[in-house]
Amino acid sequence: MRSFLLLLVLVLLMAVQSPLFAVLGIRPSLLDLPLIATLYLASSSRALRGFVASVGVGLIADAFTPGGLLGMNAEIHGILYLLALGLVARFPLSRPVPLLLVTSVSAVLKTLMFYLFSVLFDRAFEPRAEALLWGLPTALLTAVLSPLLFLPFAGVDRLVQGRRPTESLLR
């Protein structure tokens, strides 16, 4: 139920992202909401449930990403979840600085995996090194805003279970 609600919130946020950013004159691809959802799951879920939900997050990202290969985001988010799970023990994601660091690293890894999988599976993809740089603005903005972007997902937890996994975020 909790995972379903978290995914539902992600779907709504992603559906709003493109038209809202268009109205505001901002490029919609500057914010990586699925990455935030995956990190939130890693910081607040049981390992197996969180992993399954993260793959769901990836599938949602695939559905909302026109032009990508179906399954690419699912694979990337599954792997990122496992990596984040390992990092959570050392870097508590309920604090802004560790969250910022982990988000930055995850966003860069996501870019690298996107490139790698595109080279391996997308026949039309033209491998060019500069493509790796295109993900940097997204990584930076997502990392900077990550403490704020955690809040909608934390709100679901507060609503469903009364848990407050990110209450220290904005102190």
Add this chain to the structure above:
Amino acid sequence: MIDFLVRHRFPVVVTTLLILPLALMYESGQRDSASSIPERATMAVAGWLQGLVGGAVGGLSGAASDYVALVNLHEDNERLRQANERLVSEALEAKKLAVENQSLRRLLEMKRARHDLDLAPATVVARELTPFFRVGRISVETEGGAPQADQAVVTPMGLVGRVVRATGSTADVMLLADTRSRVACEVLGRGILGLMVGSGNPDAYVARFQVSQTEAPLEKGAVIVTSGHDRVFPRGIEVGYVPRPEERRQAGPFVEYDVMLAVNPAALSEVLVVRGVAGQARPAANP
């Protein structure tokens, strides 16, 4: 067996859920333009939702701008508030209608001018959500045939891209700037043939025009139009122009020019899908 699966459920589930997307990716990457059932399903749901939310956000944005205008007027002059409210509201509405009218008139003019093309109007419902691809999502409004893969998408200003995936009335359009985009083009008035290749640059809407080394150098402002040789894009649609021919460079056996594309997709809200060209049979989806 069941005991083993229960005891090792974490590695089993993880392995399964990591292999499954790989298989999906492989299957999806093998198809050039035809969509699989999972792709069609996910796209239909996401496209419908994006269209719905896009309409709601547009409506709210209009209401908010009206509200801001009214609040300012109230602060400026209380005595004339009622009159100003009405006038500003009417002016905003008229301006909005004028812009919309102009846009629709241009579409109509193009439809009249290019009567060889079977054009269907479409609304842009979503833009790219990844920094790597330049692909937008549109919703075709008219009845009489859903959009199909490899149909060209145009505006009165020029070429936008081509449909790469379609389901129902929703279609994903690969823009000309996408690195995977290829369009057979020619230089207007000179007949020099070449290939337009997307640059992928997310900050500038540019592409690269590749021509044979044996061709004469292009002049500044040379207009590039579709040649129709790829049988995807109808001939004679403007693609862009060459702003700085002196910056041409060698790219394998070709000479490459930067091209400023005619259509900036960031400002697009309505486009036309080319459903057919008079006297030309539709090419197979996977050429």
